[in-house]
Amino acid sequence: MKKRYKAAIIGCGRVAWQLELDPLEAKPCSHMGGYLGLGNIDIIAGADINEDNLNAFGKAYNISNLYIDYKDMLNEEMPDVVSICA
Numbered sequence: 085m086k087k088r089y090k091a092a093i094i095g096c097g098r099v100a101w102q103l104e105l106d107p108l109e110a111k112p113c114s115h116m117g118g119y120l121g122l123g124n125i126d127i128i129a130g131a132d133i134n135e136d137n138l139n140a141f142g143k144a145y146n147i148s149n150l151y152i153d154y155k156d157m158l159n160e161e162m163p164d165v166v167s168i169c170a
Contacts, residue, residue, distance in 0.1 A: 086124040092163035094154045095170030096132040096141035115167040116145065125165070131157040 093100045093115060101116035103109050112118045119125040129149035132138040142150045151157035158166070 088124050088126060089164040090128045090161070091119055091125045091165040091167065092129040092131070092157055092161055093127065093141070094131045094157075094166060094168045096130045097134065097137045097169065100130070100167065100169035101141055101144060115169055119167075128163060129157050129161045 099114060101114045103114040104111065104117045106113070112121045116127065119127055127145060127147060129151065130138060130141050130147055131151040131154035132141070133152055135152070138150050138152070142148060149157070149161060151160075
């Protein structure tokens, strides 16, 4: 059985996940696409100073742990893996 990891994303825009919406890109083409393709990663939180990107990310992936300040996210969520997509 594969070990499961908790992941979080800092910067919830194009490189983090929005490239997955581009029909011209081979998939996976974003950090979220890569994580989801692995099968043993639980995406637990996201952080972004742009609230529109942050809320769209949360809605697209059903993630409720959303933060404006990445330091708060890291302290509260304590992920095993972090992608910095800023």
